[in-house]
Amino acid sequence: xxxxxxxxxxxxxxxxxxxxxxxxxxxxxxxxxxxxxxxxxxxxxxxxxxxxxxxxxxxxxxxxxxxxxxxxxxxxxxxxxxxxxxxxxxxxxxxxxxxxxxxxxxxxxxxxxxxxxxxxxxxxxxxxxxxxxxxxxxxxxxxxxxxxxxxxxxxxxxxxxxxxxxxxxxxxxxxxxxxxxxxxxxxxxxxxxxxxxxxxxxxxxxxxxxxxxxxxxxxxxxxxxxxxxxxxxxxxxxxxxxxxxxxxxxxxxxxxxxxxxxxxxxxxxxxxxxxxxxxxxxxxxxxxxxxxxxxxxxxxxxxxxxxxxxxxxxx
Amino acid sequence: xxxxxxxxxxxxxxxxxxxxxxxxxxxxxxxxxxxxxxxxxxxxxxxxxxxxxxxxxxxxxxxxxxxxxxxxxxxxxxxxxxxxxxxxxxxxxxxxx
Amino acid sequence: xxxxxxxxxxxxxxxxxxxxxxxxxxxxxxxxxxxxxxxxxxxxxxxxxxxxxxxxxxxxxxxxxxxxxxxxxxxxxxxxxxxxxxxxxxxxxxxxxxxxxxxxxxxxxxxxxxxxxxxxxxxxxxxxxxxxxxxxxxxxxxxxxxxxxxxxxxxxxxxxxxxxxx
Amino acid sequence: xxxxxxxxxxxxxxxxxxxxxxxxxxxxxxxxxxxxxxxxxxxxxxxxxxxxxxxxxxxxxxxxxxxxxxxxxxxxxxxxxxxxxxxxxxxxxx
Amino acid sequence: xxxxxxxxxxxxxxxxxxxxxxxxxxxxxxxxxxxxxxxxxxxxxxxxxxxxxxxxxxxxxxxxxxxxxxxxxxxxxxxxxxxxxxxxxxxxxxxxxxxxxxxxxxxxxxxxxx
Numbered sequence: 001x002x003x004x005x006x007x008x009x010x011x012x013x014x015x016x017x018x019x020x021x022x023x024x025x026x027x028x029x030x031x032x033x034x035x036x037x038x039x040x041x042x043x044x045x046x047x048x049x050x051x052x053x054x055x056x057x058x059x060x061x062x063x064x065x066x067x068x069x070x071x072x073x074x075x076x077x078x079x080x081x082x083x084x085x086x087x088x089x090x091x092x093x094x095x096x097x098x099x100x101x102x103x104x105x106x107x108x109x110x111x112x113x114x115x116x117x118x119x120x121x122x123x124x125x126x127x128x129x130x131x132x133x134x135x136x137x138x139x140x141x142x143x144x145x146x147x148x149x150x151x152x153x154x155x156x157x158x159x160x161x162x163x164x165x166x167x168x169x170x171x172x173x174x175x176x177x178x179x180x181x182x183x184x185x186x187x188x189x190x191x192x193x194x195x196x197x198x199x200x201x202x203x204x205x206x207x208x209x210x211x212x213x214x215x216x217x218x219x220x221x222x223x224x225x226x227x228x229x230x231x232x233x234x235x236x237x238x239x240x241x242x243x244x245x246x247x248x249x250x251x252x253x254x255x256x257x258x259x260x261x262x263x264x265x266x267x268x269x270x271x272x273x274x275x276x277x278x279x280x281x282x283x284x285x286x287x288x289x290x291x292x293x294x295x296x297x298x299x300x301x302x303x304x305x306x307x308x309x310x311x312x313x314x315x
Numbered sequence: 316x317x318x319x320x321x322x323x324x325x326x327x328x329x330x331x332x333x334x335x336x337x338x339x340x341x342x343x344x345x346x347x348x349x350x351x352x353x354x355x356x357x358x359x360x361x362x363x364x365x366x367x368x369x370x371x372x373x374x375x376x377x378x379x380x381x382x383x384x385x386x387x388x389x390x391x392x393x394x395x396x397x398x399x400x401x402x403x404x405x406x407x408x409x410x411x412x
Numbered sequence: 413x414x415x416x417x418x419x420x421x422x423x424x425x426x427x428x429x430x431x432x433x434x435x436x437x438x439x440x441x442x443x444x445x446x447x448x449x450x451x452x453x454x455x456x457x458x459x460x461x462x463x464x465x466x467x468x469x470x471x472x473x474x475x476x477x478x479x480x481x482x483x484x485x486x487x488x489x490x491x492x493x494x495x496x497x498x499x500x501x502x503x504x505x506x507x508x509x510x511x512x513x514x515x516x517x518x519x520x521x522x523x524x525x526x527x528x529x530x531x532x533x534x535x536x537x538x539x540x541x542x543x544x545x546x547x548x549x550x551x552x553x554x555x556x557x558x559x560x561x562x563x564x565x566x567x568x569x570x571x572x573x574x575x576x577x578x
Numbered sequence: 579x580x581x582x583x584x585x586x587x588x589x590x591x592x593x594x595x596x597x598x599x600x601x602x603x604x605x606x607x608x609x610x611x612x613x614x615x616x617x618x619x620x621x622x623x624x625x626x627x628x629x630x631x632x633x634x635x636x637x638x639x640x641x642x643x644x645x646x647x648x649x650x651x652x653x654x655x656x657x658x659x660x661x662x663x664x665x666x667x668x669x670x671x672x
Numbered sequence: 673x674x675x676x677x678x679x680x681x682x683x684x685x686x687x688x689x690x691x692x693x694x695x696x697x698x699x700x701x702x703x704x705x706x707x708x709x710x711x712x713x714x715x716x717x718x719x720x721x722x723x724x725x726x727x728x729x730x731x732x733x734x735x736x737x738x739x740x741x742x743x744x745x746x747x748x749x750x751x752x753x754x755x756x757x758x759x760x761x762x763x764x765x766x767x768x769x770x771x772x773x774x775x776x777x778x779x780x781x782x783x784x785x786x
Contacts, residue, residue, distance in 0.1 A: 325579075
């Protein structure tokens with residue numbers, strides 16, 4: 001066994017241990033911190049699977065933004081969580097759940113061990129499409145050029161999630177702004193972080209967006225980083241979550257899918273099928289679409305974390 | 316030359332790993348939350364700094380070296396700020412558990 | 413970086429130029445200097461400068477490069493000493509701890525400069541500023557027998573020498 | 579040399595994982611958050627070491643993203659302890 | 673055992689763990705956590721499929737990886753929606769258990785005003 005294999009096994013055991021803790025922790029908050037750590041470890045696993053694009057997404061969204069969402073809501077629910085700790089499910093339920101889970105895991109493991117190696121692959125076709133787009137990063141090419149329908153629908157799912165979160169609001173507050181993300185009187189260290197980290201974060205976000213055409217990165221990862229920066233600014237109370245009827249906000253939220261659909265229709269009109277990019281122009285068009293997706297993701301994630309409106313439209 | 320550079324890498328990275336170890340030990344052994352915060356914020360930043368230092372001779376270009384240093388600087392900034400943030404939260408709660 | 417905001421245009425323009433140059437240098441460090449990427453880098457630096465000016469209005473402070481180097485060296489050394497200090501205390505057979513709080517006066521006025529100084533001070537050995545109250549800072553120390561307040565004052569002098577008003 | 583880098587990565591992961599015992603033991607939520615923060619820094623170090631020893635492109639950018647978000651969860655945590663919007667009055671029995 | 677097979681097995685175990693947590697934990701927020709564990713387990717299985725599909729000069733098959741990236745974003749959106757629902761339930765009823773014996777009282781107009 002080489003060092004690398006030992007490292008892999010250790011990493012796998014660590015991931016599993018943290019996952020067990022996330023499920024078994026007595027308090028909500030402990031479980032949430034476990035989940036943040038879990039997301040970090042998972043991005044190491046993705047690096048070992050030769051998937052830096054996924055690792056970056058997992059680090060930014062799976063661990064970072066989801067972590068903030070859960071930490072915030074976990075603190076809000078803390079009292080309720082403690083009171084309910086007594087209501088434990090019965091032994092029989094737990095045993096049957098364990099049996100069912102074991103069965104599911106074993107079946108999945110069996111499938112994985114039975115996978116042919118090398119397995120069925122779409123990589124050669126992806127290679128062809130990559131050549132047609134002029135991009136260098138196959139994952140970005142798949143996302144925007146080849147499987148663009150999936151990506152567009154996923155953007156629409158994001159918009160639907162925003163509609164869902166907003167519609168949880170009580171009628172009184174419709175059209176108003178979500179509760180502030182941060183507390184009054186932020187302390188100096190938070191302001192320092194916001195003043196120095198945010199401009200650097202913008203640079204890193206644009207960089208990851210831009211290299212995403214040819215190297216690991218792209219609109220999703222960059223959008224998540226920019227979203228995180230906006231959230232830090234809101235936590236420092238330098239800016240507040242915008243009201244849900246703000247026109248600019250709504251434009252930003254739909255810009256990505258809208259531009260995507262327009263580009264698809266243009267392809268239909270010009271080259272004969274939905275999402276056909278004309279030869280030679282694929283790369284600029286893809287980057288154009290991605291820029292709007294970046295905007296939409298950077299706007300959507302903080303809006304989802306901020307939650308439904310909690311303050312009336314006119315204060 | 317390359318042997319010397321390798322030796323330098325090994326020494327620096329080993330030292331970095333040592334400080335991570337010390338930080339973890341401190342986190343586990345120190346008696347109250349605020350002293351544990353010291354262990355965290357001082358040892359692991361230095362550990363990462365030494366690991367970055369050790370990796371510098373191994374990078375392909377100056378660009379990669381600058382990026383490594385940028386990563387360290389960002390962690391340093393985040394670490395310094397979050398140590399103060401957590402410290403004040405602990406103080407506010409009287410949180411010397 | 414400290415003092416009253418002057419708000420004069422040339423001042424603001426100079427600060428903007430200075431920051432834009434810094435951000436562009438950071439962009440080059442993370443993204444490289446291929447000619448095709450430069451326009452994007454300039455746009456990113458402009459966006460970062462805009463954000464920076466909005467979040468931290470310029471105050472007309474000047475930086476002395478040599479003093480900055482001395483400051484950086486001082487805190488780098490302090491950071492190393494702090495790491496050894498923690499390691500020694502953590503790994504010793506018996507925990508060598510004498511924790512407690514010390515209050516120290518701050519001469520820097522409230523603002524970005526003070527926040528930055530406190531962040532730097534949290535890297536110094538044995539000290540961790542946890543709360544600022546008016547013009548005093550409450551420092552948690554690993555060993556209250558160390559001259560923490562005196563060291564802090566010396567560091568502050570060094571810091572104020574580096575960033576000075578016009 | 580690569581073996582050494584991987585050993586160092588494994589060792590760092592091991593030590594920060596030991597630090598994760600703080601997540602188990604607590605006692606306070608702040609201790610848990612500190613352990614997660616330590617894992618973040620150690621994870622970045624391990625990532626850089628692994629990247630230096632194995633041929634995967636773009637790992638430096640992943641580390642850059644992680645470094646940028648290193649304080650993110652802690653900021654949210656500090657922000658939410660005793661969140662004073664009238665909802666979270668917990669009765670800590672510590 | 674190759675690293676990808678190992679990761680796949682971890683994925684399978686995570687699906688099992690998450691499923692158990694989803695059934696057993698009565699608190700909705702914990703159920704969200706468990707659900708996310710299942711999700712990341714499935715993503716890891718995608719990861720091994722992507723790795724085994726290495727061909728045409730790529731060390732991986734980019735299609736499953738792209739799907740995982742969209743999947744992570746969708747999982748976040750679903751979590752955010754679920755959290756919003758839970759917080760609203762908590763606001764209305766003061767409790768967060770999904771429990772038939774203690775049915776959450778229906779929200780009233782007065783209750784909406786906080």
